[in-house]
Amino acid sequence: MEGHGAWRPTRLRLIVCLATLAALALAACGDDDGAGNPGTGNPDTAGASGSLTVYSGRSEDLIGPLLNRYEEATGVDVRVRYGDTAALAAQLLEEGSRSPADIFLAQDAGALGAVEAAGLLAVLPADVLARVDAAFQSAGGAWVGVSGRARVLVYSTQRLTQEELPASIVDLVEPRWRDRVGWAPTNGSFQAFVTAMREIDGDERTARWLRGMIANGVKEYPKNSPIVQAVADGEIDVGLVNHYYLHRFLAEDRNFPAANRYTDPGAAGALINVAGAGLLRSSPNEPAALRFLTYLLEPEAQRYFAQETNEYPLIAGVAPGPGIPPLATLQPPSLRLTSLADLRGTLNLLREVGALP
Amino acid sequence: MSLLTGLPARAQRFPPRRRGPAFVWLPALAVAGAMAIPLVYLLVRAAQADADAWRDLTRDSTLTLLKNTALLALAVTAGSIALALPTVWLTVRTDLPWRRFWSVVMVLPLVIPSFVGGLAFVAALGPRGSFQRLLEPLGVESLPNIFGFEGAWLALTLFSYPYLLLTLRVGLRGVDPALEEASRALGAGPWRTFFRVVVPQLRVPLAAGALLVALYTISDFGAVSMLRFDTLTRAIFVQHQSSFDRSAAAVLSLLLVALVVVLLTAEALSRSRGRYYTSGAGSPRPPRVIRLGRWRWPATAFLALVAIAALGVPVGVLLDWLVRGLRAGEPFSGIWSAAWHSLSVAAVAGTVAAAAAIPVAIVVVRRRSMLAALVERLSYFGFALPGIVVALSLVFFSLKVVPGLYQSWAVLIFAYLVLFFPQALAGVRAAMVRIKPSVEEAARGLGRSPPWVTATITMPLLLPGLISGFALVFLTTMKELPATLLLAPIEFDTLATKVWLAADEAFFARAAAPALLLIALAAIPMALLIGRDKQIRD
Numbered sequence: 100m101e102g103h104g105a106w107r108p109t110r111l112r113l114i115v116c117l118a119t120l121a122a123l124a125l126a127a128c129g130d131d132d133g134a135g136n137p138g139t140g141n142p143d144t145a146g147a148s149g150s151l152t153v154y155s156g157r158s159e160d161l162i163g164p165l166l167n168r169y170e171e172a173t174g175v176d177v178r179v180r181y182g183d184t185a186a187l188a189a190q191l192l193e194e195g196s197r198s199p200a201d202i203f204l205a206q207d208a209g210a211l212g213a214v215e216a217a218g219l220l221a222v223l224p225a226d227v228l229a230r231v232d233a234a235f236q237s238a239g240g241a242w243v244g245v246s247g248r249a250r251v252l253v254y255s256t257q258r259l260t261q262e263e264l265p266a267s268i269v270d271l272v273e274p275r276w277r278d279r280v281g282w283a284p285t286n287g288s289f290q291a292f293v294t295a296m297r298e299i300d301g302d303e304r305t306a307r308w309l310r311g312m313i314a315n316g317v318k319e320y321p322k323n324s325p326i327v328q329a330v331a332d333g334e335i336d337v338g339l340v341n342h343y344y345l346h347r348f349l350a351e352d353r354n355f356p357a358a359n360r361y362t363d364p365g366a367a368g369a370l371i372n373v374a375g376a377g378l379l380r381s382s383p384n385e386p387a388a389l390r391f392l393t394y395l396l397e398p399e400a401q402r403y404f405a406q407e408t409n410e411y412p413l414i415a416g417v418a419p420g421p422g423i424p425p426l427a428t429l430q431p432p433s434l435r436l437t438s439l440a441d442l443r444g445t446l447n448l449l450r451e452v453g454a455l456p
Numbered sequence: 457m458s459l460l461t462g463l464p465a466r467a468q469r470f471p472p473r474r475r476g477p478a479f480v481w482l483p484a485l486a487v488a489g490a491m492a493i494p495l496v497y498l499l500v501r502a503a504q505a506d507a508d509a510w511r512d513l514t515r516d517s518t519l520t521l522l523k524n525t526a527l528l529a530l531a532v533t534a535g536s537i538a539l540a541l542p543t544v545w546l547t548v549r550t551d552l553p554w555r556r557f558w559s560v561v562m563v564l565p566l567v568i569p570s571f572v573g574g575l576a577f578v579a580a581l582g583p584r585g586s587f588q589r590l591l592e593p594l595g596v597e598s599l600p601n602i603f604g605f606e607g608a609w610l611a612l613t614l615f616s617y618p619y620l621l622l623t624l625r626v627g628l629r630g631v632d633p634a635l636e637e638a639s640r641a642l643g644a645g646p647w648r649t650f651f652r653v654v655v656p657q658l659r660v661p662l663a664a665g666a667l668l669v670a671l672y673t674i675s676d677f678g679a680v681s682m683l684r685f686d687t688l689t690r691a692i693f694v695q696h697q698s699s700f701d702r703s704a705a706a707v708l709s710l711l712l713v714a715l716v717v718v719l720l721t722a723e724a725l726s727r728s729r730g731r732y733y734t735s736g737a738g739s740p741r742p743p744r745v746i747r748l749g750r751w752r753w754p755a756t757a758f759l760a761l762v763a764i765a766a767l768g769v770p771v772g773v774l775l776d777w778l779v780r781g782l783r784a785g786e787p788f789s790g791i792w793s794a795a796w797h798s799l800s801v802a803a804v805a806g807t808v809a810a811a812a813a814i815p816v817a818i819v820v821v822r823r824r825s826m827l828a829a830l831v832e833r834l835s836y837f838g839f840a841l842p843g844i845v846v847a848l849s850l851v852f853f854s855l856k857v858v859p860g861l862y863q864s865w866a867v868l869i870f871a872y873l874v875l876f877f878p879q880a881l882a883g884v885r886a887a888m889v890r891i892k893p894s895v896e897e898a899a900r901g902l903g904r905s906p907p908w909v910t911a912t913i914t915m916p917l918l919l920p921g922l923i924s925g926f927a928l929v930f931l932t933t934m935k936e937l938p939a940t941l942l943l944a945p946i947e948f949d950t951l952a953t954k955v956w957l958a959a960d961e962a963f964f965a966r967a968a969a970p971a972l973l974l975i976a977l978a979a980i981p982m983a984l985l986i987g988r989d990k991q992i993r994d
Contacts, residue, residue: 334584
């Protein structure tokens with residue numbers, strides 16, 4: 100046959116090569132299976148041995164150290180599936196009552212609300228809920244905020260002064276802000292802000308503002324952090340973001356040329372979102388899961404959020420990180436996050452005005 | 457005159473044999489069943505959608521999405537052919553210097569996760585990117601806008617042309633050099649010979665690779681979201697992300713399914729039903745090496761340019777991030793275990809997919825029936841649908857059917873199979889069409905049983921295709937994200953998940969080390985597989 104003799108030696112070597120690789124890999128499967136994978140299908144014993152399964156939309160960089168501390172202090176084995184908040188929410192909805200998860204940590208209240216609406220979250224005890232302002236928890240008591248993030252305007256300190264900034268983001272539709280503003284319409288916090296605006300100002304005014312922004316050349320970014328970067332790079336001059344991204348850049352570079360401006364007292368532009376937690380109703384480890392959830396609302400964990408991730412602690416007596424104005428000085432709209440449930444309406448509006456595909 | 461003159465006798469089809477042996481059919485049907493899971497899931501979910509979701513389909517904006525998606529898929533495919541065809545010819549047939557090096561390097565862009573590629577593109581070529589800052593002393597105030605169609609097209613072309621490269625390699629190696637020699641002897645020039653004799657011979661691998669590129673483009677989320685171009689996949693993600701509405705997302709996904717059906721039909725029509733093996737003994741020698749002469753330098757420059765754009769830019773940006781991270785004293789914890797996880801799942805997935813492709817390729821190439829065609833066409837859907845949709849369909853399926861295995865190794869490998877099977881099939885099929893049935897028939901005639909013939913005659917001849925299929929699945933599994941995040945055993949991190957989790961929170965310096973390791977580790981098996989190729993010999 101053609102070329103048969105010529106490539107036989109190579110073929111042998113390749114087969115050996117591939118077989119070795121596959122064998123090594125299969126050996127690794129064996130190991131991992133043995134070391135206990137979640138499919139053990141025996142949640143009772145898992146609970147007794149003190150392990151918890153957490154689905155976390157917060158990345159390991161943001162919460163891993165805190166979970167390690169908890170593991171060391173309590174001896175509980177906290178097993179975490181990290182992922183995108185929305186994807187994990189969809190996964191929980193798909194899993195239903197068969198979910199292996201005990202706790203859902205989400206980056207935004209909308210995801211918790213969707214899982215709650217499907218009846219998958221247990222109602223939390225009153226003493227846990229009492230630790231956090233009613234604005235930052237579910238009306239049904241099925242989830243609670245563990246850290247806060249304020250909507251702000253991030254601006255370039257090289258090209259703008261505080262005084263030049265508008266008092267309200269509503270004014271960003273003015274001609275002098277043409278092509279100078281950035282937003283992230285796919286971002287959950289941005290959409291929560293739009294939902295709040297619809298609640299406060301109505302759909303019509305919200306649509307008019309969104310259209311005005313687009314007509315004024317607002318630039319679209321995939322998420323918050325590239326907006327902050329773009330402001331520093333001079334691509335844009337101001338951006339609609341959550342407050343803590345700036346502090347992350349400042350930690351890397353003290354001369355980072357951007358600052359936050361808290362605007363819109365009492366209006367949607369001053370909304371405070373939360374990252375929160377819920378307890379799955381299907382959890383076989385409810386007491387342990389509840390202990391963990393309670394820990395997130397204790398001063399140690401709250402200080403961690405304040406110092407390490409620059410978010411707002413949500414329990415009384417813990418101060419925010421350096422350079423961040425205290426929660427009490429902010430003037431958010433008087434809205435409960437749980438009333439921002441019409442995500443579909445907001446999505447439709449954003450699609451209608453052309454802000455989203 | 458038709459483009460196809462100069463082909464060997466390509467007329468008669470195989471005698472129709474409706475059914476083949478069960479040991480081939482049953483596995484093929486099982487594979488097809490697995491591939492149907494995402495479609496079944498979409499139908500179940502879409503059935504629960506309300507009237508609003510269906511009405512959405514008729515919006516103008518939805519039509520624009522469909523148009524954008526189709527346009528991008530076509531443009532990326534055309535661009536990829538323009539890059540892959542000369543590259544494969546130069547590295548397989550000519551005396552180009554460092555062919556072994558180029559053969560490996562040119563495939564590597566495939567391993568760059570598209571969200572990393574997109575990020576790097578923006579960091580390098582964006583409005584205030586490294587490139588612009590480099591040119592600033594020369595008075596360059598701003599670069600052409602990379603956002604929108606052009607940027608998405610460029611990025612996706614550069615990261616997906618290797619699909620064509622790998623399928624074309626197998627095809628080009630199988631072309632009998634005697635045909636070219638005959639063409640030259642009859643007075644055709646080198647260009648004429650290339651386009652009239654060689655390219656038509658490459659129809660199957662060309663169509664197969666082009667289909668992979670087009671479907672990959674359709675399913676991509678990372679690059680289009682970074683480069684801000686609205687496609688159906690992006691809209692499906694937005695539905696999931698913004699309204700947590702799986703039914704509305706499923707309805708939109710069905711539109712994507714319709715587009716895939718169109719592309720699959722187009723590919724099937726473009727594929728001729730000819731024979732691609734030689735009727736005689738064939739020439740027992742390797743093809744003549746074409747001397748490039750002074751053309752070797754422009755040729756090298758072309759490859760270098762593509763390699764710099766597709767591999768150099770992302771690696772350069774990652775190195776920049778790495779240096780920044782090292783300066784800030786960034787810890788690189790857990791990177792080796794993640795690397796081991798990545799390598800092992802990718803190797804197992806590649807092996808399983810290549811093995812599963814054998815019965816399907818035999819059925820598809822040898823038994824031409826409606827059912828065989830259906831089996832093959834079905835296998836493309838997992839690859840063409842957005843990763844999150846496929847991942848959710850497998851959450852749904854595995855909890856219903858094998859709850860005990862949910863989030864275990866077995867289900868994860870199965871997910872990779874559903875996602876990437878067509879890549880393995882493309883490679884194996886390209887090799888299968890080169891096997892002359894009479895060889896197998898001779899073995900049968902000499903008294904060997906069909907399974908024995910498959911094992912001792914067909915399989916060894918399929919080996920180049922198996923290797924190419926393995927390589928494709930291996931590389932794409934290394935970078936897979938949505939299914940790994942949802943379906944891997946808990947706390948089983950891979951390099952790709954590590955990169956994404958860090959980059960998603962803008963910890964770019966922390967993302968750099970695992971991303972670079974991912975590229976380096978993918979290069980090793982590529983170097984082993986392609987670098988050992990005997991036909992690349994000076």
